[in-house]
Amino acid sequence: MVRRMLGELALLAHFARARMGLSDDEWRKERIEKLAEAVETLSGGRIPDKHAKGLAELIIQYAESREERTKKRVESFAKEVGVSREEVWGIVERVLSGEDPYVYCLARDCARDAVVRKFVEPALELIMLEKALRGEFDREKARLLFGEMYATAVAGDGHVGPDEIMLTVGGELGGGAALLRLATLHLLNRLLSNELKFNVRVYAGEGVYNIAAYGEDAARFMRLLAVSAPSTGGEYLSEKLNEFVKAAKVEVRLDKDSIRLTKKGRVAADLTLSEGGVAVKYNIYLRNDAIELRFQSTDRSRAELAAILLRHAGVSVEVKKEGGRDKWYIEAATDVLAAGREELRNALAEIVREAIARGWIDADKAEGWLKKLERGRVLMEGWPKYELGLVNGALVVRFLSTNPGNIEREAQRFRDMGLEEGVHFSVKMPEGGKVGYVSILREGLAYAAWLSVRGEGEQQRLAAKFVNYILQRTEKEGEDVYKKALEIVNEGRSWGSLRLEGFEGRVEVDGRIYVVKVTGWGAEPEESWSGRKLLRLKITAEVGRVEGEHTIVERVVREYTITFSRRGGDNATKGFAVARASAPSNREADAERLAAVVEALTGKKPRIYRMKDGTIIIKCGREHLDGFMRYAELADAIAKWLKETGR
Secondary structure (H helix, E strand, O other), X not given: OHHHHHHHHHHHHHHHHHHOXXXXXXXXXXXXXXXXXXXXXXXXXXXXXXXXXXXXXXXXXHHHHOOHHHHHHXXXXXXXXXXXXXXXXXXXXXXXOOOOHHHXXXXXXXXXXXXXXXXXXXXXXXXXXXXXHOOOOOHHHHHHHHXXXXXXXXXXXXXXXXXXXXXXXXXXXXXXXXXXXXXHHHHHHHOOOOOOOOOOEEEEOOOEEEEEEEHHHHHXXXXXXXXXXXXXXXXXXXXXXXXXXXXXXXXXXXOHHHOEEOOOOOEEEEEEEEEOOEEEEEXXXXXXXXXXXXXXXXXXXXXXXXXXXXXXXXXXXXXXXXXXXXXXXXXEEHHXXXXXXXXXXXXXXXXXXXXXXXXXXXXXXXXXXXXXXXXXXXXXXXXXXXXXXXXXXXXXXXXXXXXXXXXXXXXXXXXXXXXXXXOOEEEEOOOOOOOEEEEEOHHHHHHHHHXXXXXXXXXXXXXXXHXXXXXXXXXXXXXXXXXXXXXHHHHHHHOOOEOXXXXXXXXXXXXXXXXXXXXXXXXXXXXXOOOOEEEEEEEEEEEEEEEOOOEEEEEEEEEEEXXXXXXXXXXXXXXXXXXXXXXXXXXXXXXXXXXXXXXXXXXXXXXXXXXXXXXXXXXXXXXXXXXXXXXXXXXXXXXXXXXXXXX
């Protein structure tokens, strides 16, 4: 197998030299000339030079496209030359079988870009790694660049599993390209520490070579790729590469001698994270109100590497640009750092304790930091820090970033969950270095909560993870924020959980008790004369007033219609119904019965407005529509209307 691989590598070199300095037309003529010689030999001289060139040209055309018209031209050629059809096709098949790699490469043009490109990357890697071994190129940078290029190759033509990494090399002269790949892996191992060295195996299949590492070898290789595989916004550029992160074993090293007081009187220390032979040093500061980790560099790729290592250590961060300058930085404070893995939290706690022992910081203040570090994760792993709070009583949940990749990552997370942009969440991409955002709308959080209990498969898993994250985070933001988030989540979880069929409820309206029994229902979309989309909820119910302890009087059965629409600059949900003057008893009694139906079904009192002309209007809001949405018979129609009328 190695002999064949060496032969293919030699052929690539031969064809590259032969092609050098020739135009496309000149090179094609050269191939026809050489292939004609082979055709004449294969035919035993029965197809002489002139005709051999014609067949050689047809073979090249057939190799390029295998079109039906080329087949017909080969058939015609056999008749013109006076050689049997079987003999001509026998020559064509022998050339294209690869039995003789040289003539096969003449037909398939093994000097074309698609073939040569397979050799260029490993050849460049060999040059780089060899220079690194000689001390002419930075060793760490060589390991990182190699890991990025090899991971990219695996993403395109490979497979990654829990205990396997495989790269497939195929096509013309694939054996030569595979041999170069093996050579690069050999040199890479010479740049790795003993604990990271790994072995690979190569398997020859039908027209392909598979280079694979298994078990512990794969785990060691993955540790390098975990910090060097191409990514953006914290996510790998290929799903295939997600297995790498599981193998990462970031080492945390604290230089105790680096714990110091700065000129400004702040406690500082140096902390190093390393993995796969790659190390990054971070600055730690104990400020007045927080522990702060910071890294900055004029090299963005170095800053991205620093962010990757931190993520592997359990800290969710992103790279930011400092104003209009070419300086990139990462920063993380106490709460985010407390989400890190135990080794990192222990190192930070050691800095704090040492500062206390030296009398550099207030022990009471430091005690709060130590408790957070000991408690561990305050953020769920894999989620960045969202901005949470209340604005005019409304819950705000949004992720801010100047990095378009980070914004797209969060937007895609919601799409994967089953949420729709413009309906459940909104996106503003950052431009000109300004901040962009992904904002989850109220409908989005409620829908995610519904998916978390009634969704299926991966969507349900992702939604449950998101809802738990929001509740966990809002609990840290204060009681009011948490209560609002829990209210929305509970609404969503309740959608479709109840049934109108057989419903019976008892409520109090203006000091009088009413019993409500539902006997019919409906939800119909409708368009107003102005083109506005409306939703008409129709509830048929028997409503009776209770006198004494058990006596029900004035039982009235009628259909109540509540019309919902979207109004105002904030697209608020408004609903209204009108009491009937022709209803039994009087208009006032009908208004009370209507209010009883709404409250019994939604758990929320509607507002009753009495107009000067005697009209009585029952007004409902979004909280009432959410209440109606708890019923399976109405939930789908309401959800559809909300989606169609959302912004």
